[in-house]
Structures are given as structure tokens and as C-alpha cells.
Amino acid sequence: MQIYLPIAEVSVNIFLILGMGGGVGFLSGLFGVGGGFLMTPLLIFIGIPPAVAVATEANQIVASSVSGVLAHWKRGNVDVKMGVMLLIGGVIGSTLGVWLFTILKELGQIDLVIKVSYVVFLGIIGSVMFVESLRTMMHRQKQAAPRRRVHNWMHGLPLKMRFHRSRLYISVIPTLMIGVVVGILSAIMGVGGGFIMVPAMIYLLGMPTAVVVGTSLFQIIFVTANVTILQAVNNFAVDVVLALLLLAGGVIGAQFGAKAGAKLHGEQLRVLLAVMVLGVCGKIGFDLLITPVDVFSIGPVGGH
Amino acid sequence: MLLFGISTAHGEDLAIDLSHNEVAITTAFSGTDLLLFGATDQNKKSDIIVVVRGPKGKEIVRHKEHVMGLWINSGEMEFVGVPDFYTVASSRPLNEILPEDVLKREQIGAHRLVFSPIAGTTMGPEKQAAYHEALLRNKRRQGLYATDIGDVTFVGVNLFRTTLHFPAAVPVGDYRIETYLVRDDKIVTRHETEMRVHKIGVEEEIYNFAHQQAWAYGILAIIVAGLAGWVANAIFRKA
Numbered sequence: 001m002q003i004y005l006p007i008a009e010v011s012v013n014i015f016l017i018l019g020m021g022g023g024v025g026f027l028s029g030l031f032g033v034g035g036g037f038l039m040t041p042l043l044i045f046i047g048i049p050p051a052v053a054v055a056t057e058a059n060q061i062v063a064s065s066v067s068g069v070l071a072h073w074k075r076g077n078v079d080v081k082m083g084v085m086l087l088i089g090g091v092i093g094s095t096l097g098v099w100l101f102t103i104l105k106e107l108g109q110i111d112l113v114i115k116v117s118y119v120v121f122l123g124i125i126g127s128v129m130f131v132e133s134l135r136t137m138m139h140r141q142k143q144a145a146p147r148r149r150v151h152n153w154m155h156g157l158p159l160k161m162r163f164h165r166s167r168l169y170i171s172v173i174p175t176l177m178i179g180v181v182v183g184i185l186s187a188i189m190g191v192g193g194g195f196i197m198v199p200a201m202i203y204l205l206g207m208p209t210a211v212v213v214g215t216s217l218f219q220i221i222f223v224t225a226n227v228t229i230l231q232a233v234n235n236f237a238v239d240v241v242l243a244l245l246l247l248a249g250g251v252i253g254a255q256f257g258a259k260a261g262a263k264l265h266g267e268q269l270r271v272l273l274a275v276m277v278l279g280v281c282g283k284i285g286f287d288l289l290i291t292p293v294d295v296f297s298i299g300p301v302g303g304h
Numbered sequence: 305m306l307l308f309g310i311s312t313a314h315g316e317d318l319a320i321d322l323s324h325n326e327v328a329i330t331t332a333f334s335g336t337d338l339l340l341f342g343a344t345d346q347n348k349k350s351d352i353i354v355v356v357r358g359p360k361g362k363e364i365v366r367h368k369e370h371v372m373g374l375w376i377n378s379g380e381m382e383f384v385g386v387p388d389f390y391t392v393a394s395s396r397p398l399n400e401i402l403p404e405d406v407l408k409r410e411q412i413g414a415h416r417l418v419f420s421p422i423a424g425t426t427m428g429p430e431k432q433a434a435y436h437e438a439l440l441r442n443k444r445r446q447g448l449y450a451t452d453i454g455d456v457t458f459v460g461v462n463l464f465r466t467t468l469h470f471p472a473a474v475p476v477g478d479y480r481i482e483t484y485l486v487r488d489d490k491i492v493t494r495h496e497t498e499m500r501v502h503k504i505g506v507e508e509e510i511y512n513f514a515h516q517q518a519w520a521y522g523i524l525a526i527i528v529a530g531l532a533g534w535v536a537n538a539i540f541r542k543a
Contacts, residue, residue, distance in 0.1 A: 002472070003332070004333040064536075066533025066537070228529075229523060229526065232525060236515055238525050251536040288374050299364050300364070
């Protein structure tokens with residue numbers, strides 16, 4: 001059954017979109033990630049204009065983050081103060097990102113920048129995660145992973161602030177910087193940025209793992225909401241019909257994913273996730289390298 | 305809704321009728337066919353050419369080059385007066401009906417369309433031709449410029465009909481359908497009909513809302529997403 005998307009202006013199969021939402025939802029429930037890094041490339045792949053894919057996925061992530069954060073909120077796993085600091089950076093970053101997005105679109109380079117960003121970030125994160133989790137799997141019997149306490153150059157920075165929930169007394173500068181970087185990526189790549197923020201919070205800020213996911217989801221809600229509004233105003237690229245379809249599939253998929261995830265070990269999950277991240281990275285990278293079907297492409301001037 | 309028009313440019317009548325004078329894009333829209341039929345008032349053997357032209361706009365053509373191993377957009381050219389959509393139907397192959405110079409003058413057949421590059425281009429004519437050719441090729445690949453000439457069939461000597469196909473990706477706007485009555489290598493009569501392609505119902509409302517009240521639309525999109533997330537969480541807990 002075909003459905004015509006009012007903003008994307010393409011006709012798509014309704015079951016394909018629901019299925020994609022379900023599949024990515026399953027994986028996000030399984031691995032505890034947002035899934036934006038999988039969904040945005042998939043949407044572009046089935047013919048949704050890249051600008052619409054990025055903007056609509058931001059809107060969908062608002063929903064999945066709200067759904068996710070509520071569970072963490074109940075268990076007290078959200079460091080609101082840390083979240084707000086990340087958010088201040090995030091709002092600056094995402095506003096900057098949407099502005100960059102609009103300029104790059106006019107220059108005809110947005111597709112390239114989206115793809116290169118994917119290859120670079122997924123490549124780095126995927127490799128680090130793969131190596132790290134393999135190492136943990138090998139040494140699992142010998143020792144439990146030590147709690148990471150970082151003492152590095154960041155502790156010499158001014159503007160120190162106490163974060164009770166995270167049991168940290170650190171400068172807000174690295175926190176704001178992480179927020180800005182993730183905000184820019186969120187606007188350009190159509191992702192929540194959890195896959196970058198979570199490792200950054202653990203390894204750079206030294207936050208306890210328990211509060212990391214809840215705090216990251218809390219912050220992602222507001223950053224993706226900012227991206228949604230700015231994309232709607234600047235690029236008219238948010239398709240609510242598409243977002244709702246993805247959401248419907250995603251909710252059901254995430255439920256099954258979370259159940260399946262409970263049966264697997266953390267390291268096994270991480271290796272699987274790493275393989276998947278590297279797979280997406282490889283596919284996008286390959287497409288940049290092979291000779292295109294037509295070296296010429298066309299597009300309307302102004303608007304999408 | 306029927307549209308009826310008579311044209312008497314050279315003293316010879318040509319009556320044209322369309323099954324609909326609009327293409328309405330609904331939620332379930334996946335392309336549609338319009339039936340065009342018409343009649344001439346003389347019992348002489350003649351030929352018919354039907355040309356559908358979509359609204360004209362600017363189009364940018366980009367050229368990828370191999371830079372440091374990657375394929376990167378590195379050249380571009382803007383054209384004005386490019387129809388968003390173009391298709392032709394005729395009763396016989398075009399070059400058997402009309403001489404090439406007439407076809408060129410009337411821009412009948414996608415490869416005879418004339419677009420002007422935007423003023424100030426410094427590209428040589430060869431490069432311009434490559435971009436022009438690329439524009440046509442991409443439009444054809446997107447299904448917006450017909451690759452084949454459709455059939456106009458005669459029922460008797462002076463009654464004819466043809467089916468005009470509009471794909472799912474048909475652009476919205478005002479369309480012009482030109483019907484040419486041709487005899488002895490000459491255009492005897494030309495008839496012009498207007499037609500509209502537009503979104504209706506929910507499609508139209510969402511589109512207009514998104515474009516006219518972008519702030520409200522963005523905020524509403526977030527509220528809807530937030531509520532959906534909250535409902536999802538409530539269902540999760542019970543399950």
C-alpha cells in the first residue's frame with residue numbers, strides 16, 4: 001500500500017516504512033542506542049530527499065528519547081544539572097549546525113558532508129567499540145572492569161562545578177564543548193548523538209555509567225527538538241507523516257529488542273553493535289568511492 | 305469535471321476534451337492517467353500531436369569529479385525556463401509528421417526543449433551542451449520527461465484519443481496541454497488546454513501548514529513526538 005508523503009513529495013510503501021521503524025526500533029531496544037545513525041542512511045537509501053530524512057529523523061528521535069528517558073527518570077538515573085550544561089552547548093551547536101546545513105545545501109555539498117561525517121564518526125566509534133569489547137571479552141575471567149576515574153588536563157580548567165548525581169567536581173568547559181560538537185552533528189547527520197555522547201561522558205568526563213544513558217537521553221530530547229524546529233523553519237524539511245509512521249514501527253520494535261537484549265551479555269552486544277556500525281560506515285564509504293551511475297545530478301534552485 | 309474548448313486558428317475546428325482537468329494528489333496517490341479525446345470537423349486524413357508541459361522553473365545541474373579518491377560536486381550550471389514535467393503523444397513518429405525545423409521551433413520532443421543557462425556563465429558551448437544533455441537525462445531517469453512518445457489513436461477519420469500518464473512524482477503546478485492538428489507537413493490548428501496538478505485534503509493542509517506557519521508546525525511536530533513517546537512509555541510499563 002502506497003502513501004504519498006506531503007513534505008518529502010514522494011510515494012512510499014507504508015509497510016516498508018513501518019518495517020524499517022520496527023527493525024531499527026528492535027536494534028535500538030537491543031543495544032540501547034537511538035538508531036538515528038541507521039535510520040537516516042536507510043531513509044536516504046529508499047529515496048527520501050536527504051534534507052527531509054535528516055530533519056524528520058530528528059523529530060522521531062524526540063519521541064524515542066522521551067519514551068526512553070521516562071524509565072531512567074523513575075530510577076533516578078538522570079543528572080539534570082549535567083544534562084542542562086550539555087544542553088546549553090547542544091542548543092548552540094545545533095543552531096550552528098542547521099545554519100551550516102542550509103549553507104552547504106545551497107553550495108550543493110550537503111550530501112557529501114552528511115556522508116563523510118557518517119564515515120568518519122561511525123568508523124572511529126565502531127573501531128574503538130570493537131577493539132574495546134573484544135579486549136573485555138578476553139579478559140573477563142581475570143578481572144572486573146575498573147571504574148574509570150580520569151585525571152587529565154581537563155581538571156586544570158576553570159569554572160568548576162559540582163554535579164551531585166554524577167559525584168563529580170569538574171570544569172563546565174569540556175561539558176559545554178561536548179554539547180556543542182554533538183549538537184552540530186545532530187543537525188547535520190540527523191542523529192541523536194548518543195553514540196558519541198555516551199563514550200565522551202564516560203571516558204572524558206568520568207561520569208558513572210548508571211547515569212550516562214539517562215542524562216544523554218534527557219539532553220537529546222531538547223537538542224533534537226531544537227533541530228526539528230530550526231529545520232522546519234529554515235528548510236521546510238520535517239515530514240510529520242513520515243515521522244509518525246517511523247515512530248509507530250519503532251515503538252513495537254524497541255519492545256522486542258529490549259527483551260532480546262536481556263538474554264545477551266553486555267560485551268557480546270557491544271561487539272554486535274560495533275560490527276553493525278562498521279557495516280553502515282563501510283557501505284556509505286564504498287558509495288563515495290565507486291564511480292556514480294551519472295556524474296551529473298540535478299536539483300531545483302531554492303527550497304527542496 | 306469536463307473541460308471543453310474549440311480552436312479555430314486556420315478556419316478548421318479542433319475540439320478537445322479531458323477526462324479531468326486536474327490531477328489531485330491524495331494520500332493514496334501513486335500516479336494517474338488522464339484520457340484526452342478530441343475531434344476535427346473535416347473528414348481529411350490528418351495527424352495529431354499532444355504535448356504536456358509542466359510549470360517552468362529554475363534547475364541546477366551539478367557535475368561530480370573525482371577529487372582525492374572521492375566523487376565530489378565540483379561544477380554547476382543553472383538553467384531557467386525548465387519545465388518540471390514534459391511528455392508527448394502523437395499519432396505517428398514525429399519526424400514522419402513534421403519537418404525538423406518546425407518541431408524545433410515548437411519544441412516538440414524532450415530533446416528539442418530549449419533552456420537558457422542563467423546569465424553570466426563563462427562555460428564554453430561544448431560544456432554547456434554536456435550540462436544540457438545531463439539535465440534531460442536526469443529528468444528522464446526521474447520519470448518526469450517521457451522516454452517514449454505516447455500513442456494517439458484515431459477512431460474513424462476525425463475522432464482521436466490518447467492516454468496521458470502522470471507518475472507518482474509529478475510536480476504540482478499549472479500545466480499546459482497543447483494539441484496540434486497536422487496535415488501535409490504543416491500545423492493546421494493548435495489548441496491549448498490548461499490543467500492543474502495539486503495536493504488536496506490532508507496532503508494540502510499539512511504542506512500549507514508547514515510552509516505558511518513553519519514555527520507553529522515545528523512546535524506541533526515536537527509536541528506530537530513528545531506525546532507519542534510518553535504514550536509508548538506508558539504502554540511499555542504495562543506490557
